[in-house]
Amino acid sequence: MSAGPEVLLDVQHVSQQYPLPKASLLAKAGHIQALKDVSFKLASGKSLGIVGESGSGKSSLARLVMALEKPTQGQVLFKGQDLNALPAHQLRAARSDFQMVFQDPYGSLDPRQIILRIVSEPLHSTLQSASSQSLSQQDLKDRAILALTEVGLRPSDLNKYPHEFSGGQRQRIAIARALITRPSLIVADEPVSALDVSVQAQVLNLLMDLQDRFGLSYLFVSHDLAVVNLMCDDVIVLQHGQVVEAGSAEDIFKNAQHAYTQALLAAIPGYSM
């Protein structure tokens, strides 16, 4: 929120509506307001946490930032560029600079493809289609090996299938897939909530190490406030699609102002300790 470091992501007054099915043939279709006038900035190398209950608009916001959907109102500026104004092929090329890690490491990896193919796919789809230059098979493989070693997996894992890995290893594969294009921003939607405590700690440490090493920015969606507190510099709290509280993670968790944030904090099991 200061003018210090470079602003990587600038979300300006975005609103998002989704149509509801018509109640009857002649009735006017209603809509649901998933997001209402949400604004925030994310500086490069920093992390922003988005917290709120399910249905509060966290994942809608993540999808908007990933340019998977266009906002009904407002703009998403990534490195000063309005992603939704880009023509399709340019957007595709731009995607190499922002990648996503999903919640469920079992659902987000294609069970029929080997790890080499899964991890190198973003290179195929973003780089090759954009610039007519094509990467050789060997280049792809080298980049995939590099990405795998960065997340603590072995080159010999390249020819295995997802079912041969544990949940924590799968999430590492998903992170390697996001890293391979050398993005500046990673949008992580509940990346550790499907993992056991000890594996969760390993993956969180890895994400923090990678941030230090590559200067990554994270947009970190989570319902676990303790995780957000550990990972994020700034936090926005969403309720019914609106930002009810925003500020530095330290301020918010030490001194929550809004009743909803206080309720979220109080709901953490064992919070009283």
Place this chain on the structure above:
Amino acid sequence: MVFATYSILACPEPDKPILMTTPSLASPTQQTPLLSVRDLRVALQTANGLVEALRGVSFTMQRGETLGLIGESGCGKSLTALAVMGLLPERAHVSGSVQLNGKELTQLNDAALCKVRGAQMAMIFQEPMTALNPLHPIWKQIAEPLQLHQGMGLTAAKARALELLERVQLPRAKERLGAYPHQLSGGQRQRVMISIALACQPDILIADEPTTALDVTVQKEVLSLIRQLVAEDGMGLLLISHDLGLMRDQVSRVMVMYGGTVVESASTLDLFQKRAHPYTQGLFAARPQLGLKRGSRLQTIPGKVPEIFNWPEGCAFADRCPHAEASCRKAVPTPEKIASNLKTEADAMRGHEHWVSCVKWQHLEASS
């Protein structure tokens, strides 16, 4: 079938044991425990042949007691619950003993077990969407155990279903009797699951990660509902979770499982003051907590839970343990008693002693 239900409310208090106490179980002065599990072993059929996945689990639960099971996936928490419920895969080999109110369950055939399941013990599963039948309205699913175990007619069962839904505080319960699971939210579905479990007033309720799929705020509501109902009915609660904070709020005693066996057990208060087993210490240290400095690294437990066909010799945790030495790998450690901070007789009577299965715990305590 009609009198299969055994209501705890109608139960005469202490000195009237329902069945003969087996002498080897508890101290003779105690009443028959609600649930007594002795050296429970379960072997599963895998690609590598018959493999022991539960390797000697023993514990007892008294009426009205709340007991938590924690550990990573693959440590045998859910398997313990399924073995108690008699819901193991058909080809599983079970040995040891599971006694409910003094009645041995492992030897029962399916038909006899069906009379106990749902009537005297009930289970709440993790995924309320997959545990409910999508093709039946919710009232029918609540009525099913009532018809089955209490021989209730359809009309009476429907009326009782409404009472139960009101008891679990499902909003607008009357209108929702005919609702299908997909019309309800996750928290509402879990309330329906709870009302099914409670329908026949079981003596023991087993909840396997009942709130993992739910939001924190909904989780809080569902858990306090379970706690309230358990206290009202005097049921025993066996709660499975990997969330340590949740254990602290919900149960009076915790058992930590690793490698298909219990490695540490203590009253919740004791455990949160002092962890004796390196695995428990690792679990506590790995947990992100509010108040940690931004960017501080979490302590991790190196490696991962071994596959069940690949347990190390001796202590199962030895390969991941920072304090392991040769003696750890020689023999499976036996449980040792630790001086508890809670020295009241009542706690000791209820089995709230602190036990740990680690040959080095005294060394570790001395050096810390």
